Amino acid sequence: MGNLVQAELRKTTTTGLWWGLLIPTVVLALGWGLATGLFGKFFVDFASSSDLEEVSDFLGVTPDHWKVTLFGIARAINISTIFPMVFGAMAISGEINRRTITTTFLTAPSRMHAMLAKMLVYVLWGAIYGLAIMLFVGIGVVLTSNSGQLPDAGGWAMLALACVLSSILMTMFGVGVGALIPNVAGTIVLLLLYFLVIENVLHFVLVYLEVPTVIGFLPNGSINGLTGSVAVDLFLSTAGVVPPEVEDVLRAIAGAGGALDWWWSGLVFLGWAGIVFAGGWAVTQSKDIT
Amino acid sequence: MHDGSGLIAVQNLTKKFGSVTAVQNLSFTVSPGNVTGFLGPNGAGKTTTLRMLLGLVKPTGGTATINGRPFHQLGQPGRVVGAVLEAQGFHPARSARNHLRVYAAAIGVPDAQADQVLGLVGLGTAADRKVGGFSLGMKQRLALATALLGDPQVLVLDEPANGLDPEGIAWLRTFLQSYARMGRTVLISSHLLAEVEQTVDQVVIISRGQTMFYGPLEQLRQQQQRRVLVQPSDVNALATALHAEGVQTIEQLADGRLAVSGVDSKHVADSALRAGVSIYGIQEEQVDLERLFFQLTSGQYAGYAPAQNPYQQQGGWA
Numbered sequence: 319m320g321n322l323v324q325a326e327l328r329k330t331t332t333t334g335l336w337w338g339l340l341i342p343t344v345v346l347a348l349g350w351g352l353a354t355g356l357f358g359k360f361f362v363d364f365a366s367s368s369d370l371e372e373v374s375d376f377l378g379v380t381p382d383h384w385k386v387t388l389f390g391i392a393r394a395i396n397i398s399t400i401f402p403m404v405f406g407a408m409a410i411s412g413e414i415n416r417r418t419i420t421t422t423f424l425t426a427p428s429r430m431h432a433m434l435a436k437m438l439v440y441v442l443w444g445a446i447y448g449l450a451i452m453l454f455v456g457i458g459v460v461l462t463s464n465s466g467q468l469p470d471a472g473g474w475a476m477l478a479l480a481c482v483l484s485s486i487l488m489t490m491f492g493v494g495v496g497a498l499i500p501n502v503a504g505t506i507v508l509l510l511l512y513f514l515v516i517e518n519v520l521h522f523v524l525v526y527l528e529v530p531t532v533i534g535f536l537p538n539g540s541i542n543g544l545t546g547s548v549a550v551d552l553f554l555s556t557a558g559v560v561p562p563e564v565e566d567v568l569r570a571i572a573g574a575g576g577a578l579d580w581w582w583s584g585l586v587f588l589g590w591a592g593i594v595f596a597g598g599w600a601v602t603q604s605k606d607i608t
Numbered sequence: 609m610h611d612g613s614g615l616i617a618v619q620n621l622t623k624k625f626g627s628v629t630a631v632q633n634l635s636f637t638v639s640p641g642n643v644t645g646f647l648g649p650n651g652a653g654k655t656t657t658l659r660m661l662l663g664l665v666k667p668t669g670g671t672a673t674i675n676g677r678p679f680h681q682l683g684q685p686g687r688v689v690g691a692v693l694e695a696q697g698f699h700p701a702r703s704a705r706n707h708l709r710v711y712a713a714a715i716g717v718p719d720a721q722a723d724q725v726l727g728l729v730g731l732g733t734a735a736d737r738k739v740g741g742f743s744l745g746m747k748q749r750l751a752l753a754t755a756l757l758g759d760p761q762v763l764v765l766d767e768p769a770n771g772l773d774p775e776g777i778a779w780l781r782t783f784l785q786s787y788a789r790m791g792r793t794v795l796i797s798s799h800l801l802a803e804v805e806q807t808v809d810q811v812v813i814i815s816r817g818q819t820m821f822y823g824p825l826e827q828l829r830q831q832q833q834r835r836v837l838v839q840p841s842d843v844n845a846l847a848t849a850l851h852a853e854g855v856q857t858i859e860q861l862a863d864g865r866l867a868v869s870g871v872d873s874k875h876v877a878d879s880a881l882r883a884g885v886s887i888y889g890i891q892e893e894q895v896d897l898e899r900l901f902f903q904l905t906s907g908q909y910a911g912y913a914p915a916q917n918p919y920q921q922q923g924g925w926a
């Protein structure tokens with residue numbers, strides 16, 4: 319197995335795809351981070367304006383203590399981890415497209431061995447992407463935020479953990495889908511459509527049907543729930559008084575509408591990744607490589 | 609695990625792709641120590657058979673084993689069997705050396721082996737070039753290098769001469785023969801008998817997914833009757849003389865020569881002398897394996913002469 323892992327690792331490092339996708343990833347993360355900081359500043363200025371201050375004093379809430387940048391960071395992670403997912407999606411579909419899968423299977427004790435080795439290597443890549451995303455989101459936010467808007471050390475650690483986990487899980491999900499649909503273009507289009515459009519529409523429908531809790535069990539809902547719930551928890555721990563209705567809105571803003579606890583969300587998404595991987599495995603196992 | 613015998617055994621192998629029967633009840637064995645040719649016209653089922661042997665295609669029926677085991681039970685397959693299946697299984701952006709290092713790692717052989725096989729197939733100077741820029745022949749050589757990485761006991765090659773220059777073909781021929789002489793097993797497919805005639809000792813000839821001939825090439829040669837082509841001063845006199853001696857198969861060719869089967873040229877010349885016929889030219893026709901091959905495998909996807917009206921044709925590739 320160690321041999322196969324090394325072989326899979328070499329496959330990823332001997333072509334330029336890893337940095338070709340890492341560049342747009344960190345650019346997006348940085349941009350989102352910068353925008354988050356700016357928006358946070360704007361929010362604090364707005365909330366501290368005299369008119370609003372009276373209202374919030376009356377309600378007993380303290381919006382100038384609200385670290386709204388947390389939500390921006392959560393969203394930045396969600397959107398940036400699309401790239402490691404695409405990277406993962408090319409793992410198997412790319413080999414089938416380029417017909418290198420033949421040699422891969424000829425040099426592995428079994429197809430299962432080859433796929434597991436690949437999965438391990440892509441978990442590692444997911445972590446690398448996750449760290450890069452966190453780093454660049456962090457740089458962006460720090461550059462444009464007031465220090466009062468930033469999480470403390472524990473908060474950063476928690477966010478980094480959520481980011482790396484989320485990136486790993488998204489990559490694994492991509493690997494599974496890439497095995498299930500052995501076509502690079504098809505896989506990527508489907509993933510992007512699903513994560514950027516289809517499920518968001520679905521969320522609206524579910525909210526409209528007054529069953530928002532279902533969202534937390536969907537793929538995008540659960541993976542957003544992982545980072546979103548971490549952000550909301552961190553926010554609430556320092557926010558002072560927050561009315562319950564406002565809390566729901568905050569959850570929606572963080573991308574954690576209807577979501578479970580962060581670790582539950584992570585487990586739910588891991589389940590989805592497991593399901594698509596099992597499906598991809600079944601397809602690959604019985605596939606005729608002609 | 610496997611028995612290390614170097615034997616390839618194909619038994620009642622069948623593969624159907626939907627309604628297309630690619631391979632039908634095929635059986636043969638390949639033993640170590642010699643080169644076996646696997647021959648058949650386009651679409652005969654060669655590639656499908658080899659891929660079933662290598663665990664890439666699942667048979668509809670029957671078995672294919674290497675060293676007594678199906679491919680997926682070989683443990684470390686890369687060290688048992690090396691295969692060239694097509695000259696396309698490369699990432700275009702990866703260099704030849706990196707390509708080999710990937711699979712050297714998978715098989716578990718040292719990286720130095722990558723450079724060694726590159727040198728062996730004559731690609732030493734192109735090691736750092738991206739495979740995307742390789743010519744067909746270079747890719748074919750790289751595919752062979754990949755097959756040799758694990759120093760396998762069994763080599764399975766699907767049309768490895770495709771795209772090779774004459775020098776490459778000659779090299780491949782000697783290489784495969786000496787590989788087999790080391791007691792290893794070499795199975796090589798081709799749709800041209802002439803291409804492998806000088807390389808192989810054994811042949812398996814298939815057509816429409818079925819075995820047509822299976823045995824030593826020598827035996828196939830003996831099945832072919834020899835012909836003597838002779839140009840006598842008097843065709844009828846020679847024909848009568850030969851007939852009188854019991855030679856039955858005498859044919860008059862369009863160019864005025866006689867084609868005499870079943871006897872050698874010495875016999876024909878002696879008969880002519882006795883009959884008082886002079887000979888202007890005499891020639892023993894070379895054993896034409898290719899024609900025999902045609903007869904054995906005739907026309908699954910035979911083309912038509914260009915003069916024919918194409919709209920009346922049936923079959924073909926359509």
Ligand SMILES: Nc1ncnc2c1ncn2[C@@H]1O[C@H](COP(=O)(O)OP(=O)(O)OP(=O)(O)O)[C@@H](O)[C@H]1O
Nearest residue numbers: 608625628630649650651652653654655656657799
């Ligand atoms: N994936 C597939 N789906 C459907 N039919 C297939 C598939 N692969 C092969 N076939 C069919 O199986 C038959 C045998 O094909 P195969 O490639 O094994 O022939 P071959 O002897 O290797 O021919 P060639 O000399 O052209 O390489 C052909 O009729 C082909 O169309």
Ligand SMILES: [Mg+2]
Nearest residue numbers: 654655656766
């Ligand atoms: Mg073929």
